[in-house]
Each structure stands twice: as C-alpha cells, then as structure tokens.
Amino acid sequence: MATREEITSGLAEILEEVAGVNPDDVAEGKSFTDDLDVDSLSMVEVVVAAEEKFGVKIPDNEVQNLKTVGDAVSYIEANH
Amino acid sequence: MTAGSRIVAMGHYQPSRVVTNDDLASTIDTNDAWIKDRVGIAERRIAGSETVADMATYAAEKALANSGLSAADIDMVVVATCTSIDRCPNVATRVAAKLGIAAPAAFDLNTACSGFSYAVGTADHAIRAGAARNAIVIGAEKLSDVTDWTDRSTAVLFGDAAGAAVLTGVPDGEEPGVGPVLWGSAPDKGDVLKIEGWQPYIHQEGQIVFRWATTALAPFARQACEKAGVDVSELAAFVPHQANARIIDGIVKRLGLGPDVVVPKDLAVSGNTSAASIPLALSKLVERREVPAGAPVLLFGFGGGLTYAGQVVRCP
Numbered sequence: 366m367a368t369r370e371e372i373t374s375g376l377a378e379i380l381e382e383v384a385g386v387n388p389d390d391v392a393e394g395k396s397f398t399d400d401l402d403v404d405s406l407s408m409v410e411v412v413v414a415a416e417e418k419f420g421v422k423i424p425d426n427e428v429q430n431l432k433t434v435g436d437a438v439s440y441i442e443a444n445h
Numbered sequence: 446m447t448a449g450s451r452i453v454a455m456g457h458y459q460p461s462r463v464v465t466n467d468d469l470a471s472t473i474d475t476n477d478a479w480i481k482d483r484v485g486i487a488e489r490r491i492a493g494s495e496t497v498a499d500m501a502t503y504a505a506e507k508a509l510a511n512s513g514l515s516a517a518d519i520d521m522v523v524v525a526t527c528t529s530i531d532r533c534p535n536v537a538t539r540v541a542a543k544l545g546i547a548a549p550a551a552f553d554l555n556t557a558c559s560g561f562s563y564a565v566g567t568a569d570h571a572i573r574a575g576a577a578r579n580a581i582v583i584g585a586e587k588l589s590d591v592t593d594w595t596d597r598s599t600a601v602l603f604g605d606a607a608g609a610a611v612l613t614g615v616p617d618g619e620e621p622g623v624g625p626v627l628w629g630s631a632p633d634k635g636d637v638l639k640i641e642g643w644q645p646y647i648h649q650e651g652q653i654v655f656r657w658a659t660t661a662l663a664p665f666a667r668q669a670c671e672k673a674g675v676d677v678s679e680l681a682a683f684v685p686h687q688a689n690a691r692i693i694d695g696i697v698k699r700l701g702l703g704p705d706v707v708v709p710k711d712l713a714v715s716g717n718t719s720a721a722s723i724p725l726a727l728s729k730l731v732e733r734r735e736v737p738a739g740a741p742v743l744l745f746g747f748g749g750g751l752t753y754a755g756q757v758v759r760c761p
Binding site: 404405406408409410412413425428429 | 651660695
C-alpha cells in the first residue's frame with residue numbers, strides 16, 4: 366500500500382509530465398483547475414496516467430469529483 | 446472479377462468565408478490562445494447559402510475531374526453525412542443529378558465523424574462483390590446548421606466542408622489500394638455526443654469523448670494496419686479524423702509513429718468538419734504531393750455513436 370505522501374508525489378510526477386506543473390506546487394489542498402491550471406482535457410490525461418501508475422479504475426463519472434489533489438489521493442488510496 | 450478497389454483521385458471543397466478565433470471572441474466568452482491550446486484550431490470555414498449537397502457536389506466534381514473518368518463511368522455514389530437537413534431526396538442522388546451521373550446506386554450513410562471510412566469500406570465491398578465498378582465516396586457536412594453559436598464549449602470546434610474520393614476496381618492479380626476496413630462502435634457511450642431531436646444543436650461530453658478517443662482507438666487503428674498486412678512502421682502518413690490536435694497527438698503517441706510519418710492537422714484551418722475531415726485532409730495532402738503515390742496511408746475516423754472505422758489505403 367502506498368502512503369498518501371507517495372501517492373501525492375506520484376501524482377506530482379504525472380502532473381509535471383502531462384501538464385507541465387511544477388512538482389513543488391503540488392499539495393493535497395491544491396485545486397487542479399484553480400491552483401495548478403490543469404485544463405479539463407489535461408485532467409483526463411492525468412486520470413488515465415494515474416490509472417496506469419497506481420493500478421486503479423477511475424470511471425468517467427468519478428473524474429468530476431476529483432477537484433483537489435487531496436480528492437485524487439483519497440480516491441486512489443481507497444481503491445488501489 | 447476484381448481483386449478489390451483503389452482510390453484514383455481526391456477532391457475537396459471549403460466555403461470561402463473564414464471565421465477566426467478572434468471573430469468568435471467578439472460574440473462569446475473565449476479567446477484565440479485558449480482555443481489553440483485546448484483544441485488546435487485557429488480558424489474554420491463557414492458556409493453561406495451552400496447546402497450539404499452543394500458542397501458534396503463541388504468536391505465530387507473535382508475528384509471526378511482528377512480521376513480522368515467521366516460521369517458515365519460512375520455507378521455508385523455514397524455520401525457520409527450527419528448534417529443533411531433534408532430527409533428526401535438524399536444527398537447522393539442530388540450530387541448525381543448535378544453531375545449528370547445517370548443511374549447510380551446512390552445512398553447516404555450516417556456514422557457521424559467516422560463516416561468517410563465507413564463509406565469507403567462499403568463502396569470497396571460493393572466493388573469487390575461486383576455490385577459497382579466505379580464509385581464516388583463523399584464526406585460532406587454543414588455543422589454550422591447544428592451549432593449553438595452562443596455555446597462557447599462547442600461553437601469554437603466546428604466547420605463546414607466536403608471531401609470526395611473516386612474508387613475504381615483493380616483487375617485480378619493486381620494489388621488492391623483499399624485495405625480491409627476495421628469498423629465498430631461503442632453504443633453504450635452513445636449519449637456523450639448528440640445531435641438529437643428537431644432543429645437540434647450538437648452537444649457533447651468533451652472529457653468522456655476525449656478519454657475514449659485517446660485511449661480506446663489506437664488498438665483499433667493498429668488492427669486496421671494488421672488487416673492490410675502493413676506494419677505501423679511502414680506507414681507514410683496517418684490521416685485521423687480532425688477533431689482535436691491533442692486527440693491526434695494522443696493516438697500518434699500510442700501508435701508509436703515516428704517523426705517522419707506525415708500526420709496532417711488540417712483542423713487548424715478548417716475546424717472539425719466531421720465526416721468531411723478525412724477526405725479534406727487527404728485531398729490536400731495529395732494536392733500538395735506530401736506523400737508519394739502508392740505509399741500506405743492509414744485513415745481512421747471516430748465520433749458520434751460512438752463509432753469508429755479505418756483502413757490502410759494506397760495514396761492516389
């Protein structure tokens with residue numbers, strides 16, 4: 366089981382590769398769209414990469430609920 | 446008997462009116478940088494009084510002229526479209542009437558943005574079966590008729606155009622120029638892209654379409670190559686449906702195409718023209734001679750339905 370810190374740092378790697386986000390800016394309280402400037406299509410790319418990296422299924426209807434990095438960490442933690 | 450078919454010529458038509466991103470930004474809350482970054486479109490062509498049948502006719506007329514065949518040689522007209530307003534007569538017979546094609550098998554086919562590859566597959570099968578000798582296959586769309594120009598999530602995406610191919614049978618013993626079609630659909634996702642009801646507007650769940658297109662389609666595109674006995678590494682060009690530059694990039698990455706494969710991004714100047722986008726891009730590629738005649742080109746359409754289809758063709 367990955368810890369919340371490990372999941373957050375894994376997401377930071379994905380965010381850097383997919384959307385050019387500085388890993389130092391990635392923290393649980395940050396909003397993907399408002400704070401990290403991840404647009405809706407990049408968010409899809411982040412989700413697809415996270416599925417592969419963490420071995421989870423993130424269904425289409427779940428994506429809209431992942432507003433912050435913390436939301437994504439919690440979902441991955443609960444489902445992987 | 447014929448061993449199959451090949452595309453002998455292409456033609457295309459776009460309306461003269463250019464609508465830039467800045468033009469759209471004067472009436473809806475959007476801007477040039479946002480559209481270019483999200484979608485990869487700088488401008489699109491929007492029809493005035495031209496109907497779907499008019500645009501289809503102009504494209505078909507050019508393809509026929511480029512083919513060296515005459516109207517009397519054509520015995521099949523297939524039009525892929527999802528934006529023809531008139532129910533009857535269909536677009537194909539209107540095209541035939543205007544071009545003086547006397548008595549062709551003439552029908553429209555609607556699989557939205559994947560329509561051209563479906564139509565090429567259908568015409569190829571007809572030629573293989575002996576039901577036709579020479580076919581004109583057209584993708585023609587007037588998306589401006591079904592676009593809500595106050596909806597910034599869709600108004601920036603679409604354009605009007607037509608593209609056409611002339612297919613002819615190849616004699617037994619010769620290599621066919623149209624590879625076997627790989628076609629299918631994901632009907633369970635049908636509601637994510639709709640032009641539904643009376644006097645409708647296009648509506649789509651962009652994120653879901655984007656995810657499907659960038660993850661599900663590359664394996665089907667690869668299968669289309671396998672059916673044709675062509676390795677992906679042998680492709681001279683890949684002409685996908687022109688919906689979104691980032692979808693194209695995603696499929697190219699998953700297919701593992703090298704930098705020397707020509708991948709048109711005609712949507713930058715044409716927008717998403719649905720079933721017209723592949724023949725439009727292929728016609729321009731042939732016109733500019735960006736790919737040598739005879740070289741393998743993978744066509745791959747995808748869109749509403751959700752539907753998809755593709756095949757490897759030898760470049761005319």
